[in-house]
Amino acid sequence: xxxxxxxxxxxxxxxxxxxxxxxxxxxxxxxxxxxxxxxxxxxxxxxxxxxxxxxxxxxxxxxxxxxxxxxxxxxxxxxxxxxxxxxxxxxxxxxxxxxxxxxxxxxxxxxxxxxxxxxxxxxxxxxxxxxxxxxxxxxxxxxxxxxxxxxxxxxxxxxxxxxxxxxxxxxxxxxxxxxxxxxxxxxxxxxxxxxxxxxxxxxxxxxxxxxxxxxxxxxxxxxxxxxxxxxxxxxxxxxxxxxxxxxxxxxxxxxxxxxxxxxxxxxxxxxxxxxxxxxxxxxxxxxxxxxxxxxxxxxxxxxxxxxxxxxxxxxxxxxxxxxxxxxxxxxxxxxxxxxxxxxxxxxxxxxxxxxxxxxxxxxxxxxxx
Numbered sequence: 001x002x003x004x005x006x007x008x009x010x011x012x013x014x015x016x017x018x019x020x021x022x023x024x025x026x027x028x029x030x031x032x033x034x035x036x037x038x039x040x041x042x043x044x045x046x047x048x049x050x051x052x053x054x055x056x057x058x059x060x061x062x063x064x065x066x067x068x069x070x071x072x073x074x075x076x077x078x079x080x081x082x083x084x085x086x087x088x089x090x091x092x093x094x095x096x097x098x099x100x101x102x103x104x105x106x107x108x109x110x111x112x113x114x115x116x117x118x119x120x121x122x123x124x125x126x127x128x129x130x131x132x133x134x135x136x137x138x139x140x141x142x143x144x145x146x147x148x149x150x151x152x153x154x155x156x157x158x159x160x161x162x163x164x165x166x167x168x169x170x171x172x173x174x175x176x177x178x179x180x181x182x183x184x185x186x187x188x189x190x191x192x193x194x195x196x197x198x199x200x201x202x203x204x205x206x207x208x209x210x211x212x213x214x215x216x217x218x219x220x221x222x223x224x225x226x227x228x229x230x231x232x233x234x235x236x237x238x239x240x241x242x243x244x245x246x247x248x249x250x251x252x253x254x255x256x257x258x259x260x261x262x263x264x265x266x267x268x269x270x271x272x273x274x275x276x277x278x279x280x281x282x283x284x285x286x287x288x289x290x291x292x293x294x295x296x297x298x299x300x301x302x303x304x305x306x307x308x309x310x311x312x313x314x315x316x317x318x319x320x321x322x323x324x325x326x327x328x329x330x331x332x333x334x335x336x337x338x339x340x341x342x343x344x345x346x347x348x349x350x351x352x353x354x355x356x357x358x359x360x361x362x363x364x365x366x367x368x369x
């Protein structure tokens with residue numbers, strides 16, 4: 001198929017979710033991927049299904065997505081390994097607790113009730129292995145975690161079943177516009193045509209946008225993750241510590257997955273990242289300071305996924321300001337995973353010229369002038 005109504009560039013989670021919703025709305029969709037589906041940030045993130053501690057502008061979408069995660073078996077035929085074990089953010093000092101208390105108060109004033117301020121006793125009940133100082137924290141009890149790679153596969157599989165055509169190892173080299181149609185030329189010499197293009201290229205979103213003259217304030221970074229060998233169960237919720245770079249969870253098989261946004265060295269020319277020992281040491285030190293049980297644990301693997309970061313930390317979900325029919329759905333700044341089921345619905349509405357059920361104004365390119 002060289003012609004479609006909509007071409008989506010990037011077959012990660014956002015691309016697959018958008019494609020699925022467009023196909024179910026009756027659109028002929030072509031999903032192009034320069035490598036294979038979801039091998040970067042979509043599959044290798046921490047898997048946090050988190051409303052906790054989000055930017056308030058994202059919370060309405062996050063809340064709607066939160067209602068969808070328990071229904072994924074019906075939506076995409078797979079529960080994606082979702083475990084609603086809760087997410088806790090610990091305040092190690094009085095200053096941090098005051099900041100979290102202020103946040104909860106502001107959220108409640110805006111009508112958001114998902115975050116609960118808790119005292120030290122409740123933190124230690126929920127996270128008995130925590131060994132650091134504690135003055136309380138916040139919790140969202142129905143947050144949790146899921147399997148990122150499984151989620152990408154499930155959305156992609158559902159999209160194909162709905163009629164989406166996919167092309168892997170199909171790198172886009174140029175985009176042209178003739179009349180009301182776009183032409184998308186790829187590295188292997190093929191050209192595809194459509195009325196609409198959606199840029200879901202993640203860390204490559206800026207590069208794809210530039211092909212058609214749009215300038216997106218997205219910078220790719222590589223974020224470090226590591227996983228330990230299996231140890232006895234000691235942790236149920238996902239844990240973060242306010243003021244520290246830490247995302248900490250134990251999976252069902254006993255391994256511990258550790259993230260938090262420590263940067264790896266990234267070469268976008270070769271599209272390769274190298275995990276830095278200094279980042280690993282810093283992350284490991286934070287873990288051991290707060291979880292003494294981890295002193296004897298063994299790191300068995302490290303990696304770094306390439307993600308697109310936006311200066312204000314909010315994603316771009318917007319039609320181009322320069323070219324009608326071109327849309328950008330990228331720049332999720334390392335926290336798009338939980339949003340993805342709902343973003344797929346909203347982006348599909350936007351692409352079809354419908355008014356999305358939730359406002360996307362905060363994510364428009366207009367905010368950058």
